[in-house]
Amino acid sequence: MKIDKFKLRRMMLQLKEPFQTSFGTQQDREFFIVEAYSGDDVGYGECVVNSRPLYSEETVKTAWHIAEDFLIPAIFEKGEIHHPDEVSELFAPYRRNNMAKSSVEGAIWDLYAKKNKVTLAEALGGDKKEIDVGISIGIQESTEKLIQTVGKYVDEGYKRIKIKIKPGTDVEVLRAVRETYPEIAMMADGNSAYTLDDIETLKQLDNLNLTMIEQPLAHDDIIDHASLQKEIKTPVCLDESIHSLDDVKKAVSLGSCEIINIKIGRVGGLTEAKKIHDYCEGHGIPVWCGGMLESGIGRAHNIALTTLSNFKLPGDTAASSRYWSEDIISPEVTVEDGVIHVPDKPGIGYEPVEELLDRYTLEVKEFRPEPVRA
Numbered sequence: 001m002k003i004d005k006f007k008l009r010r011m012m013l014q015l016k017e018p019f020q021t022s023f024g025t026q027q028d029r030e031f032f033i034v035e036a037y038s039g040d041d042v043g044y045g046e047c048v049v050n051s052r053p054l055y056s057e058e059t060v061k062t063a064w065h066i067a068e069d070f071l072i073p074a075i076f077e078k079g080e081i082h083h084p085d086e087v088s089e090l091f092a093p094y095r096r097n098n099m100a101k102s103s104v105e106g107a108i109w110d111l112y113a114k115k116n117k118v119t120l121a122e123a124l125g126g127d128k129k130e131i132d133v134g135i136s137i138g139i140q141e142s143t144e145k146l147i148q149t150v151g152k153y154v155d156e157g158y159k160r161i162k163i164k165i166k167p168g169t170d171v172e173v174l175r176a177v178r179e180t181y182p183e184i185a186m187m188a189d190g191n192s193a194y195t196l197d198d199i200e201t202l203k204q205l206d207n208l209n210l211t212m213i214e215q216p217l218a219h220d221d222i223i224d225h226a227s228l229q230k231e232i233k234t235p236v237c238l239d240e241s242i243h244s245l246d247d248v249k250k251a252v253s254l255g256s257c258e259i260i261n262i263k264i265g266r267v268g269g270l271t272e273a274k275k276i277h278d279y280c281e282g283h284g285i286p287v288w289c290g291g292m293l294e295s296g297i298g299r300a301h302n303i304a305l306t307t308l309s310n311f312k313l314p315g316d317t318a319a320s321s322r323y324w325s326e327d328i329i330s331p332e333v334t335v336e337d338g339v340i341h342v343p344d345k346p347g348i349g350y351e352p353v354e355e356l357l358d359r360y361t362l363e364v365k366e367f368r369p370e371p372v373r374a
């Protein structure tokens with residue numbers, strides 16, 4: 001297939017409630033959408049970056065720049081694309097900038113699936129018809145509020161409750177939740193806020209029967225996480241530290257984790273995500289799909305990826321209504337009894353609604369191949 005045109009849309013949605021992690025509080029969700037046009041088909045990708053470089057080094061501005069000045073021109077220069085796997089090879093000479101790469105690659109994956117009249121899940125090789133979902137709860141103003149919030153999502157059927165922690169808002173708070181809900185699958189996400197100096201705190205968390213503890217130590221570390229994993233029985237799960245299959249191989253061989261959170265944006269796209277999935281499957285490491293407070297478009301990509309067999313643990317891909325009063329896709333993503341039914345329409349399987357896209361768009365830019373001069 002040949003891409004006739006790309007459209008980038010910078011967008012802003014408002015979260016229903018602020019989302020607090022150890023690195024800050026978020027209420028506005030600024031991001032951009034990539035649209036890849038070919039003949040009568042349009043593929044959609046989402047760039048899951050944030051306005052500020054807190055979770056990763058990329059921002060909306062840097063990712064837009066990389067997409068506009070390097071990635072889109074590389075696609076036009078190549079001309080014909082036979083399979084989306086070629087895209088990550090094409091982007092490989094450009095270092096990092098994984099969320100930018102993933103957004104363009106994602107639009108091409110959706111386009112490819114639509115052209116071949118298969119679902120994105122099928123194009124990736126996934127065959128689950130429904131996927132299990134959990135929920136990620138931000139740091140709350142009080143323990144009472146947290147217990148109430150956990151209760152609400154347990155009642156809604158979410159299969160695993162993840163709670164954000166930071167130094168000072170951790171052991172006591174989680175112990176209170178555990179006492180209230182002795183049986184739930186519960187885990188903690190430290191978002192890199194701890195060091196090995198906090199080992200006593202981390203050992204106390206080890207007594208709370210947590211499904212796992214996600215990225216407690218530095219965002220770029222796999223050495224200290226290996227030391228930590230030796231000290232605790234709770235599985236360590238890596239998020240921020242994993243950007244590629246190579247990172248996974250090193251973390252697995254060092255024993256830095258027993259579980260991996262795969263985020264499509266963080267690892268540079270669906271092709272790399274699938275490679276990581278396959279490698280982990282072969283090495284007895286279960287994976288799950290992380291979230292970046294995506295709009296419906298990124299959410300749809302997460303759902304398709306999660307249909308692969310080694311996504312053995314519930315992911316963070318919750319219902320649209322958990323984040324937005326109005327999502328930009330039709331139908332919205334809904335969760336029933338803790339599962340999402342995987343759509344059966346070609347591509348991402350949810351239709352972005354033009355009117356809603358326009359309503360929340362701040363800036364649009366279109367790109368076409370340079371005309372060939374005679």
Ligand SMILES: O=C(O)CCC(=O)c1ccccc1C(=O)O
Pocket residue numbers: 055135136189191239290291292293294316317318
């Ligand atoms: O509900 C979601 O999309 C996941 C929320 C979440 O945990 C998160 C959101 C933004 C940045 C980082 C993370 C994380 O997994 O660490």
Ligand SMILES: [Mg+2]
Pocket residue numbers: 189191214215239240290
């Ligand atoms: Mg995380």
